[in-house]
Amino acid sequence: MYREYPSTSDVVACTWERRSNAPAVQLIVPDGCLDLVWFGDGRMELVGPDTSPRNVRTGHADEIVGIRFAPGAARTVVGLPISELRDVQVSIASLGHRWAPCGELVEHLGRSPSTVRRTALEAMAGQMVRSHPDALVRAAVQQLTSRPRQRVGDLAETLGISARHLQRRFVHEVGYGPKTFSRVVRLHRFLDLHRFLDTVNEQSDLSFAAVRAGYSSQSHLNDEFRALTSLTPVRFLEDNRRSAQ
Secondary structure, eight states: EEEEEEOOSSSEEEEEEEESSOOOOOOOOOOHHHHHHHHEESSEEOOOOOOSSEEEEEEEEOOOEEEOOTTTTTHHOOOOOOOTTTEEEGGGSHHHHHGGHHHHHHHHHHHHHHHHHHHHHHHHHHHHHSSSSOOHHHHHHHHHOOOOOOOOHHHHHHHTTTHHHHHHHHHHHHHSHHHHHHHHHHHHHHHHHHHHHHTTOOOHHHHHHHHHHHHHOOOOOOHHHHHHSSHHHHHHHHHHHHHHO
């Protein structure tokens, strides 16, 4: 079981929890975010933004709780260029004294219910904020989230900077460039739209949802799905339905 909970924080997109009743393999696809994750065995790790899909094995009765930082906001807490954490998962114990409060929190979380764990992690992240997020990058994130087909050059011009300068700042704050981020956003727009159409029992064929999400064609959708999920759209959606039952 996996659930997300909205956050009112400026730096946290949501908190979440995952529980498993039996060993399983969970497919994780890129979402443009960095997560701080507490594991039931006492580990706490930072999981950087992924550029490709990966499979994560869960054990029997595993419980995992995490907070997902908003794109472009994690560096203010982490204190590192997010590009250094791209496609990696690291223990907070390896990150130095800045993360000492997290180590002190781990033992407390092991004795707490999941609601308290999520709240405590979010509160700790808020206490670790050292600066304001890069306003220009946050504006770029908002633009690309609403218009993922927007050209990077056009976006840079709108923001009053060069495309090269936007690329450098975006990679530093988000973990990868605006073009890659646009691809990830488009994937999740498609999934959200398809999920909504299924819920209201409206037209939910792939081509309709693909066009609305910003894909230029069915083949474009298929290519992007294979690159970002390792599966075809049909297989991915079928697997999602089964896991939700």
